[in-house]
Amino acid sequence: MPEAIWITFAFVLGLLVKTVGLPPLVGYLAAGFALSGMSVMTGIEVEETSVLQHIAHLGVLLLLFTVGLKLKLRSIVSPEVIGGSLLHFSITCLVFAPGLYWLLDLDWTTALMLAIALSFSSTVLAAKVLESKRELRAFHGRVAIGILIMQDLIALVVMSIAAGKSPSEWALLVFGLPLLRPLLFKLLDASGHDELLILLGLLLALVVGGLGFEAVGLSSELGALIFGAMLANHPRSQELAKSLWSVKEIFLVGFFLQIGIGGLPDQQALMFALVAALVLPLKGILFYFLLLLFRLRARSSFLTSLSLTNYSEFGLIVASVALPQWLVPLAITVALSFVFSAPLNRFAHGIYERIAHRISRFESHTRHPDEQPISLGDTRILVMGMGRTGTATYDWLLSHEPRLMGLDSDPAKAETHQKEGRNVVFADAEDTTFWEGLHMPDLESVVLAMNDIEGKLIAARMLRKLGFTGYIVAHTLYADEAEKIREAGADDAYLTMSETGVALASHLMENTELQPAQVRNPV
Structure with a gap:
């Protein structure tokens, strides 16, 4: 049973990195690559199974559902979220696409799709880091999650265009989902505090939100997030989030293992990932100045930007549809960005205190309404x-x-x-x-x-x-x-x-x- 070996590797390396002050998810990533390396050295084939794929997908859906439970949609519809995400996406594509076209001698379509894949930030990593620090509801946490949601929506549009498919006519039913909120509230009230509460969360995140959205040609991730957000105003939404916490954490281990088990890269893929990692700070710097443009203070802009300074698993999903030949290099790129981003975000507040006197001079004298x-x-x-x-x-x-x-x-x-x-x-x-x-x-x-x-x-x-x-x-x-x-x-x-x-x-x-x-x- 290969899953037993994977759990052992994940636990040992997760515990090891935790002892040196890094998030366990870095260890889970390392465990995946260690398994791939063991396969090369011993000749024993190690590859992801359908079980691991399902576990990884369920972990992502549950994470997004619990993120939705802690979101107020009215806080997402703000100038810094909509303007910041759209401007960052546009500028990144305008800069990266020509650079990739000339440096890698690609055709314009491939260069543009690669630029789009690299423009997204990781919803899974950012949400997990913010949640572990209990900053999802802090101002900078809400801005970061709002931008990530906008990026996910952009990714869904890109995938639909790249695949040459569009949602079915039944997808219009999504606009009627707010009418179901009273029913969902009654179900949450009737579920009690024990196993029925957990089953309700799984039902909404995985079946109604995940499978239901897939059935009408929409993203299952988006469905899980939306159904979580629909319950965010219920008094027991946080109880539901806590009840799903352990289940979600276990499944997310599969997601990070899956990235590493995908296989060891060749030299060209490593070079691509290394160069992408070297330009990663530019992504954060661009976010920082765009958020300052919307009158956020230096601290909020810095913390938001740092949580977004990574590459996204959604980029891999986009590549699986439009650029299958680039999956391995992009997977290494995403994993490498996780290794850099996770520990930096762990010490984000301390880092800001050390450099605040240098970067705060760029902030606007006119304060954002939430930051008086x-x-x-x-x-x-x-x-x-x-x-x-x-x-x-x-x-x-x-x-x-x-x-x-x-x-x-x-x-x-x-x-x-x-x-x-x-x-x-x-x-x-x-x-x-x-x-x-x-x-x-x-x-x-x-x-x-x-x-x-x-x-x-x-x-x-x-x-x-x-x-x-x-x-x-x-x-x-x-x-x-x-x-x-x-x-x-x-x-x-x-x-x-x-x-x-x-x-x-x-x-x-x-x-x-x-x-x-x-x-x-x-x-």
């Missing part, structure tokens, strides 16, 4: 992170202290809180520029209720760096993270589950008038 500086005014207590924990904290404190403010890195969530009457504004705790423009003259206490440990550490450090001497408290699931938060400057960091137990016990004492047990005298 903040003043806390007469706020005495600040709650950073307005998820379930932050919201419960805010509501309890409000009865004791009216001068209260909440911050959240998701503009849509901040807007929802504002409609419900809470004093909540958009702000990203990991944004160094936010801290530079922060005014907090009367602030006395801060609650760190963000989901990710990195945001809590940055917030604690920056508050102390700015001279804040008040009380900082945070919550976390793990004892080692609590220690790190205290070392960063917080006064206290409580373990979430332990505090939940304390709260339940206190409710029990209050509502049952439970008296301390009487100690009996020994006989």
Whole structure:
């Protein structure tokens, strides 16, 4: 059973790269190439099976479905997303196509299709990296995903033209999908919290979205993404995303293995991939200046651009339709870009802090509406992170202290809180520029209720760096993270589950008038 050997290679190399601080997906890629190399050295044939192909495809569909669950479509329809993606695509094709035509002595059609394939960025890699850092809903994460969705739509159009096929007349039914949203919401409510919830996610992502869209001549990836986005406004959408997390992760291993098992390249393919990797920074630089053109700040432009500085698996799909002879060189190119891009994105915030003084001078003095500086005014207590924990904290404190403010890195969530009457504004705790423009003259206490440990550490450090001497408290699931938060400057960091137990016990004492047990005298 070859799949058992592949799982072993993936685990060993994934664990190995994780120990040196790289994302496990780099190890999965290495495992695929190691298997190909073993095949060459031993003569034992190693090639992808139909099982691996299905697993890889299911992993991509589930990833895009969970990305859709975290998206607000209204945030995608913005000038920086539409304009940035279309301008980048056009400029890349205008520059790359002539270069490939002259350097590789290709015909114009082949050169143009190669340029198109290289213009796309990886939805799988960017979404996975942003998700692992919990930045999908941050401003730069939403811009990056929006641009990737636009690129995927462009890729679908290109593939349809290259294949000489067009969607069937039944594809028009897609425009009626919003009418199904009430039914989908009822199904989600009726599914409970156990295995039916997971099965519903699989049904919508793989069957209705994936197979259904393929049946009418559309992309299964697009179908999975759309059905996820249709559920994004449901209160239980994040519960569904979490329930699918482990299944999605397992299947995605197959996707990265598939890239490497495709085969070892020849010298010409390696040279093509190496040259493409050398010009990869130009792709990110172009994104950076285009986003600055749409009034994004240097930090948001940099983080968005870095997440898009790679080549796309969609380029391979385009090549499979229009350029089958270029599949191997493009596969190596995509894999090599993953190896470079994944670790860089892991340290994106640190990299920006080091070069911010050099690149921030290019940003516009007119701010984007989502990126205005903040003043806390007469706020005495600040709650950073307005998820379930932050919201419960805010509501309890409000009865004791009216001068209260909440911050959240998701503009849509901040807007929802504002409609419900809470004093909540958009702000990203990991944004160094936010801290530079922060005014907090009367602030006395801060609650760190963000989901990710990195945001809590940055917030604690920056508050102390700015001279804040008040009380900082945070919550976390793990004892080692609590220690790190205290070392960063917080006064206290409580373990979430332990505090939940304390709260339940206190409710029990209050509502049952439970008296301390009487100690009996020994006989």
